[in-house]
Amino acid sequence: MAKYITKRLLYMVFVFFILSILMFGIYKMVPGDPARLLLxxxxxxxxxxxxxxxxxxxxxxxxxxxxxxxxxGVWITNMLKGDFGYSSTYRKDVIDVVSEPLKNTIQLNIVAIIVVFAITIPLGIICAVKKRSAFDNTIQVFSVVGYSLPEFIIALVLICLLAVKVSAFPVSGVSTPGFDGTAFQKMLDELWHMALPTLVMVLGSVGSITRYVRAAMIESLSMDYIRTARAKGVRERVVIYSHAFRNALLPIVTIVTGWVVSVFSGSVIIENIFLWPGIGKVLFDGLMQQDFMVVLAMQMFYVIIALLGNLIMDIAYCMVDPRVKLD
Structure with missing residues (x-):
């Protein structure tokens, strides 16, 4: 596996440089003059x-x-050294512009990912075990609705219901302005502000991931070795979680890894709707202001996330299925 990982890392470096050249060239062709915007x-x-x-x-x-x-050459050399350039909009180094928003985006996405996994994996397994039951049909209906609705529609509905009608959650911001309290109280305040955007991201993703988990489990439960295990008197819980779910992990890993990468890209919409000060909002503002140094830094971040996601997916294949060999 070490040899394979080394090859993939070299491949990632090659792809990284090719994409950096393409992106740099594309942004240089965009009309506008950052120097005039600076003045x-x-x-x-x-x-x-x-x-x-x-x-x-x-x-x-x-x-x-x-x-x-x-x-x-100057840009890529400086970026590899940790210098991402100078922002013509914020009048300071790009690293100072993106450091705090990057932390906010990572926090929001990690919370959303944890909640989605905690809901979809058990829900998908239960739907597969109770296939075509009233519970399964109800979940399928709701999952199709959640899968079909765009996230910005879900966001507007939840804002109307939970922020305007009920006033249960704040609409924007990371924390309450001027809030003074203990570290635990500040954490609770941040989670309270994070609740609504997280709920939108969860509702927009639960349907699709649940359906993938359900489909993988149904296919695994229909295999001959499952019937053999049941015929031998193996407990149903062991059959479901030790035999069926383990063999269903391979397609689940593929879908989940791709979804995790897309979540970071899709949070651009959520951050702009809820005025969440993350890299999605910084990226959007940078595009509007033609602040190409900031935009390029953000795009390369997404490239790295995608490349690492593919590497992690391949390694996960070996972990969940010993039959897979990485050459």
Missing amino acids: EGSRQGMKPEVYEMQYQQARKTLGLDKPIPVQY
Whole structure:
């Protein structure tokens, strides 16, 4: 396995550099001048020659005075050293812009992932065991509805019901402004603000993951070795969880790993609806303001998440199924 992981890491490095070249080239083709955006608001009442001098200085500060291949070389070299460039919108280094939003996004997504797994895996197993029962049919109806509705529709409905009608949860923010309390109280306050966006992400994902778990379990429960185990008098709980679920993990791992990667990308919508100060909102604002250094840093983060997700998925195959060999 060590040899395979080494090969995959080299492959990931190759893909990372190819995608970085493509993304850098795409953003350079987008109309707009970050140097002029940096000076926006300061031109009024300024002499043309002074503005031109400051404009050229801004281009030099942002590295726009160099040829595009040189700009890419400087950008990728600095990024590998931990320097992601300078934000023309926030007037500070990109690392300072994204550090706090990145923490907020990771917190939100980890909580959503834990809740989704805690609901979907047991629910999918129960639906498979009770296939075509009233419980299974009810869950299938709700899962289709949740799977079909876009997340922004779910968000608007929940905001109306739980924030406007009932006032049970706040609509935006990470914590209550000016909140002063113990560390535990602050954590509870953050979880209270996180509840509504997390609920939207969970409702938008529970349906699809539950259906995948149910389908994998139904296929596994129909195998001959399950009938053999039952004929030998093995307890039903052991048959379901030790035999059927273990063999159903292979397709579940594929779906779940891909879903985890997509959750980080999909949180862009949720963060903008709930004004959650995460990297999704930073990415959206960066695109609107043509702050390409911030956008490129965020896009490369998503690339790394996707590449690591695929590697983890392949390693998980070996862990859940000893028959899979990684060469």
